[in-house]
Amino acid sequence: VSRPSSTVAQAFCTFTGILPLVKATSVQLPIDIHLSLSQDSHGAVYTKPWVVELILDLASYTDDVDLGAMVCVEPAVGDGAFVVAMVRRLVQSCRRHGRDVRACQSAILGFDLDLSSVTTARESVSAVLVEFGVAIDDARTLAAGWIRVGNFLFEAPSLPSANFVIGNPPYIRLEEIGDEIMTAYRAMYRTMKGRADIYVAFFEAALRQLRPSGVCAYICADRWMLNQYGGELRSFVTSGYSVETVVDMHTANAFESDVSAYPAITVIRRVPQGSVVVARADAAAASNGAPALSAALLASRIQDLNGNAPAGLVTTRVESWFDGSAPWPCTSPERLQILRRLEDEFDPLESAETGTKVGIGVATGRDDVFITADPDLVEPDRLLPLALARDTLSGTLEWSGHYLVDPWNAHGVVDLANFPRLAAYYEAHREALMNRNVAKRRPQHWYRTIDRVTHALTQRTKLYFPDIKDRIHPVLDRGQTYPHHNLYFIQSDGWDLEVLGGLLLSDIGQFFVECYGVRMRGGWLRFQAQYLRRIRVPKPEDIAPEHARGLVEAFRRRDRHAASLIALELYRLDRLPTEEDERSAGDA
Numbered sequence: 001v002s003r004p005s006s007t008v009a010q011a012f013c014t015f016t017g018i019l020p021l022v023k024a025t026s027v028q029l030p031i032d033i034h035l036s037l038s039q040d041s042h043g044a045v046y047t048k049p050w051v052v053e054l055i056l057d058l059a060s061y062t063d064d065v066d067l068g069a070m071v072c073v074e075p076a077v078g079d080g081a082f083v084v085a086m087v088r089r090l091v092q093s094c095r096r097h098g099r100d101v102r103a104c105q106s107a108i109l110g111f112d113l114d115l116s117s118v119t120t121a122r123e124s125v126s127a128v129l130v131e132f133g134v135a136i137d138d139a140r141t142l143a144a145g146w147i148r149v150g151n152f153l154f155e156a157p158s159l160p161s162a163n164f165v166i167g168n169p170p171y172i173r174l175e176e177i178g179d180e181i182m183t184a185y186r187a188m189y190r191t192m193k194g195r196a197d198i199y200v201a202f203f204e205a206a207l208r209q210l211r212p213s214g215v216c217a218y219i220c221a222d223r224w225m226l227n228q229y230g231g232e233l234r235s236f237v238t239s240g241y242s243v244e245t246v247v248d249m250h251t252a253n254a255f256e257s258d259v260s261a262y263p264a265i266t267v268i269r270r271v272p273q274g275s276v277v278v279a280r281a282d283a284a285a286a287s288n289g290a291p292a293l294s295a296a297l298l299a300s301r302i303q304d305l306n307g308n309a310p311a312g313l314v315t316t317r318v319e320s321w322f323d324g325s326a327p328w329p330c331t332s333p334e335r336l337q338i339l340r341r342l343e344d345e346f347d348p349l350e351s352a353e354t355g356t357k358v359g360i361g362v363a364t365g366r367d368d369v370f371i372t373a374d375p376d377l378v379e380p381d382r383l384l385p386l387a388l389a390r391d392t393l394s395g396t397l398e399w400s401g402h403y404l405v406d407p408w409n410a411h412g413v414v415d416l417a418n419f420p421r422l423a424a425y426y427e428a429h430r431e432a433l434m435n436r437n438v439a440k441r442r443p444q445h446w447y448r449t450i451d452r453v454t455h456a457l458t459q460r461t462k463l464y465f466p467d468i469k470d471r472i473h474p475v476l477d478r479g480q481t482y483p484h485h486n487l488y489f490i491q492s493d494g495w496d497l498e499v500l501g502g503l504l505l506s507d508i509g510q511f512f513v514e515c516y517g518v519r520m521r522g523g524w525l526r527f528q529a530q531y532l533r534r535i536r537v538p539k540p541e542d543i544a545p546e547h548a549r550g551l552v553e554a555f556r557r558r559d560r561h562a563a564s565l566i567a568l569e570l571y572r573l574d575r576l577p578t579e580e581d582e583r584s585a586g587d588a
């Protein structure tokens with residue numbers, strides 16, 4: 001999973017030694033937990049004004065709304081980029097709705113851990129109020145009430161419910177947060193699973209705080225929409241909220257300082273899910289100004305812009321959203337549009353109807369012990385021909401002669417008393433094998449592999465897919481080998497696997513994996529069972545015999561182009577936008 005560099009991550013947060021001032025109202029924590037947050041305060045990343053205005057528009061934090069009667073939370077104020085703009089809109093709204101802004105003490109609630117940032121933000125807000133004719137003392141009182149030193153994540157559960165939560169939460173690497181504080185965050189925010197970054201908790205805290213119809217609008221790193229640690233948060237969102245707008249801002253220069261994070265604007269509302277505007281803004285977008293950009297994005301909720309989007313903005317609308325914890329491939333509006341159609345019209349590859357299953361090969365925990373090329377090492381029936389990822393490279397399975405030293409039979413782990421040579425071999429490696437977690441958990445089966453072997457799989461015809469390759473690479477095994485852990489496999493009762501192989505070899509197969517998959521550092525695509533399962537395919541019986549023949553031939557010749565032409569017809573597509581197309585559209 002790509003992660004911003006450590007400089008970037010550091011740049012996203014600013015902590016100082018003021019933490020004794022932090023008071024946890026909801027969760028009483030010892031003060032040293034707060035102190036353990038102390039960090040140096042270099043290089044906080046602040047949001048550019050046009051991005052702030054755009055986000056406020058998208059969240060409908062606008063002066064035609066009676067903002068004085070509402071509650072808006074800014075969870076991580078920094079120097080005040082958002083609160084200053086909020087206060088302008090609040091004052092204008094008060095004028096339109098006949099309110100005295102001095103009576104709007106509860107309209108804004110901002111937090112930051114950093115006292116010097118809070119001081120700066122308060123001063124800026126006071127200056128704006130004075131500009132609008134508020135007396136300086138009143139302005140200071142309001143600013144001090146609106147912007148507080150505090151840890152939003154600890155404060156959030158005891159705050160009043162909010163109509164708006166808007167801002168740019170911090171992005172802090174886990175290593176930079178002490179264990180105690182992480183334990184406290186994890187106890188409070190259930191979506192903070194695995195390697196989840198702190199911004200995940202900022203989302204959960206915000207969403208919990210929303211009143212019905214309330215809205216959370218953040219600019220934030222977008223990795224959680226696709227990656228594994230974002231799964232809990234995606235489930236949380238799809239179970240009770242509506243994703244309204246997602247704007248990819250990767251190349252939009254949204255921040256005052258240069259950062260190489262992958263930011264997106266995400267607008268999520270506490271209403272049932274409706275249609276979603278998905279857009280991408282690039283470096284040219286800023287020149288339109290926020291009003292033109294937000295007008296275009298809001299208009300595309302209702303109608304197609306038909307090529308009339310402002311320069312640097314690509315936008316589309318999809319009518320439904322993903323379910324459960326499924327990844328949200330939002331980085332390309334053009335591709336998402338097609339993906340959603342294909343998802344609606346075709347069935348997932350893994351299905352009971354066609355008896356098609358996706359799986360992964362055997363993990364051993366000690367490949368150096370369990371894998372051998374010596375056909376005389378142990379009893380012959382304890383050696384299982386094993387296909388390795390490298391055996392698939394040419395596109396035809398070329399078994400390299402490796403075996404799994406197999407501890408399994410149909411009933412479970414074999415009794416070593418029946419296999420003296422196998423017993424002697426494992427015994428010679430007892431220490432290494434015992435050191436594995438799986439052996440520690442089940443000491444009586446210390447010689448088992450991590451995964452159980454299902455021998456029937458060996459004889460089945462199946463497709464292999466090596467994990468981590470830049471192209472989807474289906475390779476046929478005619479029932480000769482058992483897959484090693486770096487290979488995924490597909491077995492099927494209903495498919496001719498060469499027809500399916502042709503389909504998956506095509507650009508369509510690649511398209512799905514690129515949409516769902518996360519690119520690793522260096523651009524490698526991760527192939528995971530969860531993505532392969534979600535690839536949509538026509539029903540085998542809907543494929544005309546000449547198309548089926550063409551796919552088989554293309555698969556045998558490894559002819560992606562021929563396979564892709566047939567696949568486009570089957571999926572009723574003229575063409576597929578590729579990642580390269582989008583990169584060059586972005587460059588233009």
Ligand SMILES: C[S@@+](CC[C@H](N)C(=O)[O-])C[C@H]1O[C@@H](n2cnc3c(N)ncnc32)[C@H](O)[C@@H]1O
Nearest residue numbers: 014046047076077078081112113151152168170
């Ligand atoms: C990315 S900056 C955003 C600042 C401002 N909202 C903007 O967009 O310009 C994040 C801010 O979060 C603050 N911060 C970090 N952890 C926090 C926490 N747990 N509660 C409140 N603020 C926090 C940092 O001090 C920093 O000022």
